[in-house]
Amino acid sequence: MGLSPVTADELLVDDVVGTAPVAGKSPTQIALERLRKDKVALVCVAVLVTLVLLAVFAPLITKAMGIYWDVTDPRAPTPSEVIDFDGFPLIGPPFQDFTWDHPLGIAPGTGSDNLAYLLYGLRTSLVVALAATVFSTFVGVVIGLLAGFSRGWLDRVLSFVIDLFLSFPALLGMLALAPIVVSNFSGNLDELARAQFFTLIGVLILFGWMFLARLIRGQVLSLREREFIQAAEVIGVPTRQILFKELLPNMVAPMVVATSLALPQFVALEAGLSFLGLGLTSIPSLGKMVADATPYYADYGLYLWAPVLIFLMLTMALNLLGDSVRDAFDPKTRR
Amino acid sequence: MIGFIVRRLMSSALVVVLTSMFVFALFFLGPSDPARPLCDLNGRCTPERLAVLTEAMGFDEPVTEQYAIWAKGLVSDRTVDMGAKYDCDAPCLGISYGSREEVSTELKDKYPATISLAIGGAILYLVIGVTLGTLAAKVRGTLADRGLVTVSLVISSIPYYVVALLAWIYLSLEWGIFPDTSYHALTDGIGPWAYGLLLPWLVLGLTNSTSYARFSRGQMVETLGEDYIRTATAKGLKNNRVIFKHGLRAAIVPVITIFGLDFAYLLVGTVFTEQIFDIDGIGRWGIRALRAPVDFPVVAATVLVGAIIIVIANLLVDILYSVIDPRVRLT
Numbered sequence: 319m320g321l322s323p324v325t326a327d328e329l330l331v332d333d334v335v336g337t338a339p340v341a342g343k344s345p346t347q348i349a350l351e352r353l354r355k356d357k358v359a360l361v362c363v364a365v366l367v368t369l370v371l372l373a374v375f376a377p378l379i380t381k382a383m384g385i386y387w388d389v390t391d392p393r394a395p396t397p398s399e400v401i402d403f404d405g406f407p408l409i410g411p412p413f414q415d416f417t418w419d420h421p422l423g424i425a426p427g428t429g430s431d432n433l434a435y436l437l438y439g440l441r442t443s444l445v446v447a448l449a450a451t452v453f454s455t456f457v458g459v460v461i462g463l464l465a466g467f468s469r470g471w472l473d474r475v476l477s478f479v480i481d482l483f484l485s486f487p488a489l490l491g492m493l494a495l496a497p498i499v500v501s502n503f504s505g506n507l508d509e510l511a512r513a514q515f516f517t518l519i520g521v522l523i524l525f526g527w528m529f530l531a532r533l534i535r536g537q538v539l540s541l542r543e544r545e546f547i548q549a550a551e552v553i554g555v556p557t558r559q560i561l562f563k564e565l566l567p568n569m570v571a572p573m574v575v576a577t578s579l580a581l582p583q584f585v586a587l588e589a590g591l592s593f594l595g596l597g598l599t600s601i602p603s604l605g606k607m608v609a610d611a612t613p614y615y616a617d618y619g620l621y622l623w624a625p626v627l628i629f630l631m632l633t634m635a636l637n638l639l640g641d642s643v644r645d646a647f648d649p650k651t652r653r
Numbered sequence: 654m655i656g657f658i659v660r661r662l663m664s665s666a667l668v669v670v671l672t673s674m675f676v677f678a679l680f681f682l683g684p685s686d687p688a689r690p691l692c693d694l695n696g697r698c699t700p701e702r703l704a705v706l707t708e709a710m711g712f713d714e715p716v717t718e719q720y721a722i723w724a725k726g727l728v729s730d731r732t733v734d735m736g737a738k739y740d741c742d743a744p745c746l747g748i749s750y751g752s753r754e755e756v757s758t759e760l761k762d763k764y765p766a767t768i769s770l771a772i773g774g775a776i777l778y779l780v781i782g783v784t785l786g787t788l789a790a791k792v793r794g795t796l797a798d799r800g801l802v803t804v805s806l807v808i809s810s811i812p813y814y815v816v817a818l819l820a821w822i823y824l825s826l827e828w829g830i831f832p833d834t835s836y837h838a839l840t841d842g843i844g845p846w847a848y849g850l851l852l853p854w855l856v857l858g859l860t861n862s863t864s865y866a867r868f869s870r871g872q873m874v875e876t877l878g879e880d881y882i883r884t885a886t887a888k889g890l891k892n893n894r895v896i897f898k899h900g901l902r903a904a905i906v907p908v909i910t911i912f913g914l915d916f917a918y919l920l921v922g923t924v925f926t927e928q929i930f931d932i933d934g935i936g937r938w939g940i941r942a943l944r945a946p947v948d949f950p951v952v953a954a955t956v957l958v959g960a961i962i963i964v965i966a967n968l969l970v971d972i973l974y975s976v977i978d979p980r981v982r983l984t
Binding site for chain 1: 664665668671672676806807809810811812814815818819822826827918921924925928939940943944947952955956959960962963964967
């Protein structure tokens with residue numbers, strides 16, 4: 319047995335992982351690996367991909383099937399053609415047989431096709447939630463970075479603003495803000511629809527950025543005392559580069575986790591506000607469809623259950639995936 | 654301690670004032686005419702009527718002056734001119750555009766329903782959640798524990814109002830298990846009161862208990878790993894006594910602080926519950942006021958009262974925290 323020096327590399331290669339070369343893994347890679355092994359997460363991703371594809375291709379699907387959610391569309395059948403005197407549809411469920419012309423039937427009263435409305439409602443849900451998540455994450459990260467990195471008055475002001483928004487009754491604020499802002503745009507219907515849409519996103523952002531901002535601020539406060547940041551400061555790296563090249567990559571985990579937990583909340587809020595009649599009224603929304611269908615629960619269960627089930631699939635998949643993402647990024651959870 | 658409370662009270666007051674200014678500014682600085690909703694609410698709105706109302710309500714004055722008048726009404730009586738004149742006693746939150754009643758009187762009428770709903774629901778979810786969480790921690794790692802965590806995750810992933818809506822449709826309307834879901838004043842007797850609120854309580858309690866179960870389970874698992882728990886077990890105390898007497902007392906502190914804020918949010922308005930089960934409380938009242946044309950005084954009142962409740966709850970929780978946990982020093 320010789321006494322030739324053994325390098326650390328050789329030791330690792332021989333004893334731990336056989337002959338494979340050792341590669342360091344970033345926390346993100348470790349998390350992704352954990353996610354790939356998580357069966358719940360995989361099912362959620364599959365469900366979400368399906369729903370997103372349905373939403374993305376909604377115009378093509380509805381066009382191919384010849385169904386319309388908007389009864390004012392010149393190609394759509396007029397309500398008097400498909401709706402009976404009692405308000406129930408003349409074609410399809412609940413009183414006629416299933417027909418491929420309208421697989422989920424026609425909405426009583428309005429005469430719009432349920433499948434088309436559902437697909438477009440799903441589209442709205444996803445667009446609103448995605449926009450709100452992206453922008454509120456951006457605002458939260460920027461304000462959190464600024465507050466954490468700038469000692470002194472700016473930090474104090476920003477922290478106060480964060481606390482102010484956190485102690486504000488957010489649901490009430492959202493409920494109150496949306497209709498008040500929209501009531502200022504009582505112009506034509508198109509303008510109203512657009513105003514509702516952008517106001518809703520704006521309101522969700524306004525009350526959605528604080529949690530991440532506070533989280534990021536705390537992270538920055540602890541990270542900026544670490545050697546690598548001090549080293550960067552000492553060798554004269556510009557502040558902007560320190561913020562975005564040194565600090566930000568270290569905050570990927572909390573950002574991803576916060577985002578994936580925020581997304582389902584925004585979906586639920588959009589549908590909830592629309593359900594209460596305070597969100598979207600002029601463009602399709604799952605919440606509004608559920609609210610419209612509620613009075614018909616006894617005679618026309620399909621009309622109620624179609625949006626409820628799609629909505630449940632969407633929110634449950636997003637929520638459970640969010641939980642899985644959080645667990646994957648959390649070094650403390652053991653698998 | 655005193656210094657802490659004074660400072661917190663001051664910043665709390667600032668939050669409330671800023672909130673009221675925010676709501677005010679939103680309504681009056683918007684591009685549309687603030688007299689419009691009032692004008693729309695009562696018959697056809699002609700340009701002449703709009704002009705008369707704008708003049709009478711003082712909407713042509715600067716916003717700061719209007720805010721001053723409104724704020725002054727909170728401490729002294731004032732007369733509100735809305736075409737006709739209305740007396741409004743302090744604290745005056747204005748006159749509702751829709752009902753032409755004093756907003757503060759209506760507020761007092763609606764609050765008992767919301768409070769009843771909040772108290773019942775909150776007690777249920779605290780008790781169920783903490784009990785389940787503690788039991789799960791006691792048998793942690795077993796099938797029952799994992800089952801509970803999974804079920805609670807799944808239930809938490811469903812938006813609350815979907816559960817409430819389906820419960821109302823099927824349990825109340827379709828199958829008639831809870832035929833009557835509405836609010837009866839306590840003065841009508843405790844029976845009808847509890848009977849009408851039973852389903853809303855159950856829905857509120859069961860759906861919200863899941864997050865409490867998980868949270869208190871986490872706290873309990875952590876506490877049971879502490880040295881003093883091992884000591885208690887080692888000196889021969891019964892297992893249940895160790896868990897419920899020694900463990901729970903320490904584990905419940907963070908749970909209580911979260912509970913305080915949750916309860917405050919319930920008091921601010923159990924919006925979805927009241928709307929779905931048709932309970933005449935603050936939440937439903939606020940929603941109705943928000944449907945166009947907006948009943949501004951009611952909206953302002955609900956938001957303001959909501960902000961006050963949340964701010965007070967925040968303060969109380971912080972103080973309570975230092976009382977329950979002597980290690981926390983308020984400075």
